[in-house]
Amino acid sequence: MQYKIINPVKLSGNITVPPSKSDCHRAVICAGLSEGVSEIENITFSEDIEATCEAMKQLGINIVKFKDGLIVKGENKLSVKESNIHCCQSGSTLRFLIPLAATLGEKVTFEGEGKLVERPLKPYYDIFNSQKLQYKNQDGKLPLTVNGVLKSGEYKVKGNISSQFISGLLFALPLLQGDSKIIITTELESKPYIDMTLDMLDKFSIKIENNNYKEFIIKGNQKYKSCKHIVEGDFSQAAFLLTIGILGEGIKCRGLNAKSLQADKAILDILRSMGAQIIENGGEIEVSPSKTQGTVIDASQCPDLVPVLAALASVSEGTTEIVNAARLRIKESDRLAAISSELNKIGADVEEKEDGLIIRGKDKLRGGETYSWNDHRIAMALASISSKCTEPLIIKDSNCVKKSYPEFWQHFRKLGGNIDEWSVGEQY
Structure with missing residues (x-):
């Protein structure tokens, strides 16, 4: 101590x-989902950022670290290299990657430390239940195992919970075969975090229609495209x-x-x-x-x-x-x-x-x-x-x-x- x-x-x-931790999480994920090689500069390798980098590696992404940046060789489709993903104490890592893991149709287990083990994930459980997607947790706590394929369609999400759930869906839904819509059922809090996600997606060539933060329209079969990004x-x-x-x-x-x-x-x-x-x-x-x-x-x-x-x-x-x-x-x-x-x-x-x-x-x-x-x-x-x-x-x-x-x-x-x-x- x-x-x-x-x-x-x-x-x-x-x-x-x-450098911005929020900006960097998003850039690493988008780069990993992109076709080609992306360079991300101006990174501080805090524990949370290390957790996201390691998680993306376990999902099949080639990441090379240099002094204050990363070279990311992306894949438009993830693959499970290591089925146990340890998120340390990073809520962003956990909540951003759960929907992506649920696009794979393979068993992936998310683990964590400290308070992350018990931080709520109910919005995802509600989605999994409605889609009959198989999952298992420990009395609502981590570890969480997801095994199924997320389906395109309509997603209803409360806006007065963490914006991380909405961002997680925004990363994953463009990869699905069909079109999807996220409907926000209450007033949306933390709008700037959603703006950051939409802006990063746009930089990596993913287009989302934002209907006044009440609905997000997501075309399926989109392709992330690599780029160079400097973290602010x-x-x-x-x-x-x-x-x-x-x-x-x-x-x-x-x-x-x-x-x-x-x-x-x-x-x-x-x-x-x-x-x-x-x-x-x-x-x-x-x-x-x-x-x-x-x-x-x-x-x-x-x-x-x-x-x-x-x-x-x-x-x-x-x-x-x-x-x-x-x-x-x-x-x-x-x-x-x-x-x-x-x-x-x-x-x-x-x-x-x-x-x-x-x-x-x-x-x-x-x-x-x-x-x-x-x-x-x-x-x-x-x-x-x-x-x-x-x-x-x-x-x-x-x-x-x-x-x-x-x-x-x-x-x-x-x-x-x-x-x-x-x-x-x-x-x-």
């Missing part, structure tokens, strides 16, 4: 934001760096796409609504030290921002209310419980609601020991407000950041962070 002791200091500097910077990770700069002495984030479709680009508007001073210059975003205010934050379209925004709100003036955030309870941790618990441990005033948080800001927090809940976003959110603590901030199980941002602690030090660390129960 890794502990980080962060001695409170104000941070500043310039940093290149790591990740606004999800930039959110932590921007918060550090707001509470510190300013930070300039490089490598972001001003026209990005990423859901978490919403961080810029939300920070501005809280009073942050932000300057955008092409692919660079600079924040200045700012006195932030409480606000109301609707998390329905950008749930991954909640931990860092809750942390910032805890040291902002006034009250912040985060609403429409119930889905955070089924992430890598119950993020509403996790972030409220850990912030309150260090002196914050956070009230947990069924689908959100009420945060009454304070000028300073006291610091002390916290736990990451084995959740990368909880660890980074806590670190991002360490400069507002009066005593050192201790984060237990701090290496969970490897899931999405392996260089986080290195970058934290580069910006002036003062960190001590120790390990318990590890051999070197």
